[in-house]
Amino acid sequence: MAIKSHLRLLGALISTSIETIETRLEAESVEFPSLAMPFDPAAKAEAILLEGQMLDATSRIVAAASQLIAMVRSPIQTLVENSMVFHLPSCIRAAVESNMVEIVREAGPLACIGIHASDIAKRNSTDPLKAARILRLLANHHIFTEISPDVFCSNRLSSVLDSGKSVVELQENPHHRHVNTSGISALILMHTDEAFKGSAFLTEAFTNPTTALSTKPTDSPWNIAAQTDTFLFDWYDRPENQHLKTRFSFAMACSTKLEPPEAILAGFNWAGLAENSVIVDVGGGVGSTALVIAKAIPHVNFVVQDRSSVIEDANTYWAKAAPEFLESGRVKLEVHNFFTAQPLKNVAVFLLRWIMHDWTDPSATEILRNLREAATPETRLVTVDIILPYTCHDACVTERISGALRSPAPAPLLPNMGAASNMKYWLDFQMFVLGNCQERTLGHFVRLAAGSGWKVAEVHHIPGSSLGQCVSCPM
Template sequence: MTSTLRSLLSIIQKSIDDIETVFEKRGVAFPSIDEPPSDSDAIRLEATVQAATALLTSAVHQLLANVQPPQAYILNNLFGYYMPSALRAVMETNVVEILREAGPQGMHVKEIAKRAQVDPTKLSSILCYLATHHIFREIEPDVYVNNRLSSVWDTGKSLSEIQESPLTKFDGTNGIAAVIGHCADESYKGAGQITEHIMAPDTAFEDSPERSPMMLAVGYDKGSMWTWFEEPSNEMRLRRFGIAMNGVNSIQPPGAIIKGFDWASLPAGSVIVDVGGGIGVSAISIVRAFDHLKCIVQDQSMFVKLGREHCRKTFPEALSSGRIVYHEHDFFEPQPQTSATVFLLKQITHDWSDRYVLRIIRRLREAATPTTTLILIDTIITHPCPSHPSDIPGANIPPPPWPLVANLGVANASTHFANLTMFTHFNAQERTLMHIVELLASTGWNVTRVHRSTESEGFLPQIIAVPMPVLKT
């Protein structure tokens, strides 16, 4: 029988062959991380490349777990907490923008530190650590340039522009810098309190968002993360969080929200109610792609204000024509839109423990017509071990080749990052598909289909449900 190591090597080799074949057919070579971003990056999003990349990522990490001494593997992962710290440090000090302005010849860390107004010795340690992990490139001792990876969070703004208006640093960007800021600030601090939270008698079985690990970390006892964001001292964090959610969308293939569900089949004038829709990122994508649809974005007042501002900048004609409107609404209260064609719940239920989720989806079922569709978009958790197949179309993922774990391991790590993040922020969770199906069924919704972003991923699929018939008594 072929050894585990040889089987993993075979998967790696075939995956590389599959990726390079696609690039060769497009007449380009697979890009190096030392090259600047280019149009060839779009090829990575093709289905064949994504599937091969998932297998490659899974096999490489499983190979490392097999061959490294156990102590070394655990310690390498243990000290991983320095990565978010380092990423936030260089993001907050605008190193990427400084190096972009320096050009391909790079810049010495002393000059970078001078422009960033920080200690060069400390910055050198941070940059050396990141370059060791292939983020930035050191071309001479202490001389750095951006590479393909560091350029991902470039705001595109000049250093002077950022320094003159730090509050708007993330405005108009792809959101990745905001994701780094949010995750390496609030989330990182909250994660440090997980053990204390699960072991303390007064929080061990707590499921309310007001008593989450993050609220423990920031010493806030007046409400949940949303209340904390509304504190005057957190204005920057609130703006950053809204833009970070757009950054999460940019991690998905472009236009992911408009794929899967057949939006084009909806009748002209159909109303999509984006419940808890934030600043309207999904609504803008939908209305931009389908001009026969209208979206109502519902959220708290702070997001409604930011949403109108965002839409005015990115898609003003939709706002002025009324094809996108913003309404204040508490989704625990009765739903005012009783003739919706579609209720959209994108990354909402994962913010809440089960007892709260039941209240949200019950309100939507009460307001639904017999033909209303519910589209729930949240990460689906899959287990590393094989699971029983589902009879819901699109629910099952193909089993990976031996010896890969059933959920592709690190290739799908984002689903488990998301799960722990929801616990840290809100005492909530991402859920397995069976868990989601059971919650929906208990409130009168029947799941009819799952559309995944790729055939093997659990990250932000579309779960389609329709109202169950009301039984007459």
């Protein structure tokens, strides 16, 4: 197909998708959120934009616009610019940790009110020229707005970084930045700090003979950057890193909230389980996922398994969220290490949600084999993780498994929707950089399951969620 046709097809995809969004908003008599105004998650327009049809339209715009840019811009310019993108996370972190987000917000909530870089620098004891340069680079990416030379104000994107606290409070107690917040800034700071530093040493970890073929979590790029042979989570436990451990906890709580809690109910047929079936949430944390299923499917029982310290928190969680489930015995909390033999038999479903991506194949195989040895022929294994799409068509795997084949992206987009799928690949490299682990493609899941005595029988792609479900049965 001629290049001109591709350009026009991409332009048409953008136009029709914009029309879809505008038509839906007009039907509700609401306007599209302004980039100039702070983000309001409670606004009606924001709720509409999370509807399935709106998410599809947004994905098409993002994918088409990104592909259009890749086509029309000089490849040299594209690659040179991409090689310098690392300055953006550096500036995001600097703006957050130096309290520039809150300083700008305190200057006034409206787009017509801003604050000069020299006044920002006075409040956080930084260099005014450097402060202006940091904010200007961010403003060029639509994070903050430069309303006149060296004068900046908050906008839709920068407001998401705001702790909501006063500058004075943050200066007096910087380690409380993330308390009583959405946790978004904690997540972003973890990305721009530990993960960002680790990513700088990805090539060294990838090519050095001592780490290139290693599956040890302590041979990660982050370990090279931090000059330590300590596992990241053990490093967090050090007294001098307690503030980073706290930040990590807020970041993980936020990442959980980014997924619709009811998404677990889509896909696998939980309602089809027999009366009093037992679902074991392996490595289930405090049991927040089990709670969602338990409320929706009243005829099944649960066992939530995790480490002792986590189960202590789980008792507190259930005592507050649903004490009647513990009292009735519908939900049991059990200390268990999933690298040891699974003690429970006659289990209907073993649930592994966001577990597999934490482990390289040898460790993941050990986890799955322990569950296989405890399984009956009727037991099902439900793994909930990112299913990393290929950037090409892959009929060989998808045609053999129920639900695996996804609707094709409209031409000429990449089959995986291109830039609209970026988050999945970013998260894959987060796992690589921080713990030498990974997200997996469907083909990888199939091989991993087969090597552990399981067969992937069905796949569920959940609308509005980055996570998919692989349902396996014993081989």
